[in-house]
Amino acid sequence: MFKMALFEGGLHRADELEDLVDDLGGFLIQKNVTQIDITLIMAVPGEDYELIKEKAKELRGKIVEVPLAGSEITIVSPSLGKHHLPHPVCDISEYIRRNGAVTNVMGLARGVGQRINQITAVEKGMIEEADVAVYSLGNFSHCLEKKTHLFMDIEIPVVVLGGPEKFIAEGLDYYVGGIGRRSQRLRQKFDLDIFDIMVSEISKAVEKRRREIEEDPLVIEPIYLKKIIEENVEGIDKIVSPIPVVLNVDGIKVKMPLNQFIEKIKNIEFDGRKIEEYCNIYQSPYSGITILKIFTKSYFESIDKKS
Amino acid sequence: MEIIVEGLPEKESQGYVTLINDIMREFEIRRSVEKVYFYGDTENFVFIASIRIKKVLEPLRIEDVATYNPEKEILSVEDEFYVPKILSLLWSFSKEEIEQKDRTEIKIPSEIFNKLKSEIVYYPTEDLKKNVQEAINRILPEAARIKYILSAEKTITVASSENALSDENKKLAHKMHERD
Numbered sequence: 001m002f003k004m005a006l007f008e009g010g011l012h013r014a015d016e017l018e019d020l021v022d023d024l025g026g027f028l029i030q031k032n033v034t035q036i037d038i039t040l041i042m043a044v045p046g047e048d049y050e051l052i053k054e055k056a057k058e059l060r061g062k063i064v065e066v067p068l069a070g071s072e073i074t075i076v077s078p079s080l081g082k083h084h085l086p087h088p089v090c091d092i093s094e095y096i097r098r099n100g101a102v103t104n105v106m107g108l109a110r111g112v113g114q115r116i117n118q119i120t121a122v123e124k125g126m127i128e129e130a131d132v133a134v135y136s137l138g139n140f141s142h143c144l145e146k147k148t149h150l151f152m153d154i155e156i157p158v159v160v161l162g163g164p165e166k167f168i169a170e171g172l173d174y175y176v177g178g179i180g181r182r183s184q185r186l187r188q189k190f191d192l193d194i195f196d197i198m199v200s201e202i203s204k205a206v207e208k209r210r211r212e213i214e215e216d217p218l219v220i221e222p223i224y225l226k227k228i229i230e231e232n233v234e235g236i237d238k239i240v241s242p243i244p245v246v247l248n249v250d251g252i253k254v255k256m257p258l259n260q261f262i263e264k265i266k267n268i269e270f271d272g273r274k275i276e277e278y279c280n281i282y283q284s285p286y287s288g289i290t291i292l293k294i295f296t297k298s299y300f301e302s303i304d305k306k307s
Numbered sequence: 308m309e310i311i312v313e314g315l316p317e318k319e320s321q322g323y324v325t326l327i328n329d330i331m332r333e334f335e336i337r338r339s340v341e342k343v344y345f346y347g348d349t350e351n352f353v354f355i356a357s358i359r360i361k362k363v364l365e366p367l368r369i370e371d372v373a374t375y376n377p378e379k380e381i382l383s384v385e386d387e388f389y390v391p392k393i394l395s396l397l398w399s400f401s402k403e404e405i406e407q408k409d410r411t412e413i414k415i416p417s418e419i420f421n422k423l424k425s426e427i428v429y430y431p432t433e434d435l436k437k438n439v440q441e442a443i444n445r446i447l448p449e450a451a452r453i454k455y456i457l458s459a460e461k462t463i464t465v466a467s468s469e470n471a472l473s474d475e476n477k478k479l480a481h482k483m484h485e486r487d
Contacts (some may be wrong), residue, residue, distance in 0.1 A: 042310070058379070077450055078449070081449050082445065083445065083448070083449040084449075104467070112448070112449045112450035113352070113448070113449075113450025113451075113469045114349075114450070115352070115467065115469055115470065116354050116450055116469050117450070138448070139319055139326070140319055140324060140349045141316075141349075142349035142350060143349060143448075163318075163322045164318065164319065165318065180322055180326075181322075181444070182325075182326065183325055183326055183327040183329035183330045183333055184332070184333075194379065204338065214454045
C-alpha cells in the first residue's frame with residue numbers, strides 16, 4: 001500500500017530523495033522547481049515511509065501526507081466574474097493543491113442567478129474529464145436549491161461548497177458549509193478549519209471513485225502507466241506545461257496532441273503488449289490533450305478472448 | 308460604519324455583513340461611509356443596497372493642494388496623487404513656461420499661477436461616489452443585472468433583480484433611499 005507524501009524544501013540534494021523513492025519502489029507523481037525551492041509529490045510504500053521522513057528531515061525539508069495525491073479535481077465557479085474570483089475559488093484551489101491534487105478552475109458561462117442559471121453539454125463534458133468536481137456556490141440556501149441541476153447530472157462525484165451550514169439535496173453526497181461568497185483571502189483559523197473539512201469530504205469523494213473502480217480493477221495501475229510513458233515517450237520533458245502527465249484515478253492525461261502521441265508510443269511495449277492494448281486512447285474534444293483511460297480487467301479479458 | 312442587513316435568515320445575514328465589510332475594505336471607503344443598508348428577498352430574487360456617505364467634501368483647488376514659492380516660481384504639490392491632475396490642467400492652458408522639475412515640483416510663472424490658482428483639480432465626492440457605485444455592484448449578486456438606481460447628494464441606492472422590478476420593489480428602494 002502506497003502512502004502519498006508532499007515534500008517541500010530546497011533544491012540542493014533533493015535528487016537524493018528522488019533516488020531513495022525510486023530505490024524503495026515508490027513513484028514520483030509531480031515535481032515542481034521554483035528557483036531554489038522544490039516541491040515533490042510522491043507515492044511511497046507504506047512500510048518505508050519512515051525512511052523518507054528521515055531523509056526529508058536530513059535535507060531540512062517539510063514532508064506531509066497528502067490524501068488527494070493522484071487525483072485531478074475541477075473547481076467550478078458560477079462565473080469568472082469578480083464576485084467569485086479570486087476569492088474564494090482560487091483559495092480553495094490553492095488549498096486542494098497543497099493536499100496533493102491537480103486542480104483546474106472553471107467558470108460557467110451562465111452559472112449565476114436563480115432563474116437564468118444553466119450549464120451546457122460542453123461544460124459538463126469538461127467537468128467530467130476530472131476525477132471529482134467541486135462546486136463553489138453562494139450564500140443563499142434558496143439559490144442553492146435552484147442550482148441543483150448544475151451538478152445533478154454530473155457523472156463523477158461532486159462536492160458542493162456554500163454559505164449555509166446545511167444543505168440537503170437529493171443525490172448530493174458531499175456538502176461543506178461556511179464557504180459562500182467571500183471578498184477577502186480565506187486564511188483565518190476558522191477558514192482553514194473549514195478547508196480541512198472540505199479536504200476530508202473531497203478525500204471521501206475520491207475514495208468513492210476509487211472503490212467504484214476496485215469493483216472491476218484496472219488492468220494496469222495509472223501510476224505504472226505514467227512511469228512507462230514518462231520513461232519511454234520522447235519529448236515529454238519538453239512539454240511546457242508544469243504538469244505534462246496528469247494522474248487520474250482511472251488513467252492518465254498527456255499534454256500532447258493525439259497524432260504526435262500515437263506516433264511516439266508505436267514501439268513501446270509493456271509486458272509483451274503495446275500501450276494501446278491496455279487503454280483507450282483519445283483526444284480531449286475540449287482541450288486537445290491526449291487522454292488514456294485504462295481498461296478494466298473484465299473488459300481486457302473479454303477482448304483478449306475475442307482476439 | 309454601520310451595516311444593516313434585512314430580509315435574510317440570521318446566518319445568511321451574518322455572512323452578508325462580513326461580505327459587505329470586506330468589500331468596503333477592498334474599495335477603501337470604510338471611513339467615508341456612514342451606513343450601508345442591504346435588503347435581500349431570495350424567494351423573488353430582489354436585492355436592494357443603499358450606501359450613505361458621511362459628508363460631502365468641497366472640491367479641491369490648486370491652492371488647496373499645493374504651495375507656491377513666488378521667488379523661485381516653483382509650485383510644490385503636497386501629494387503626488389494630485390500632480391498629474393495639476394499638470395494636465397496647467398498644460399491645457401499653456402505648454403510653454405510650465406515645466407515639471409521634480410516628482411512633486413512644477414515650475415510656473417507667477418502670472419499664470421495667479422490666474423489658475425482657483426481652478427478645481429479634484430472632486431473628492433465624485434470619486435468617492437464612483438467607488439460607492441462600484442462597491443454596490445460588487446455587493447449585489449452577479450445575476451441581478453436589472454437595476455433601478457437612485458442617487459442623491461449623500462446617498463446611492465440600487466435595487467436589482469434578474470427579473471423585471473415591480474413598482475412595489477421600486478417603492479421599497481425609495482423608502483430605503485430616504486431612510487435615516
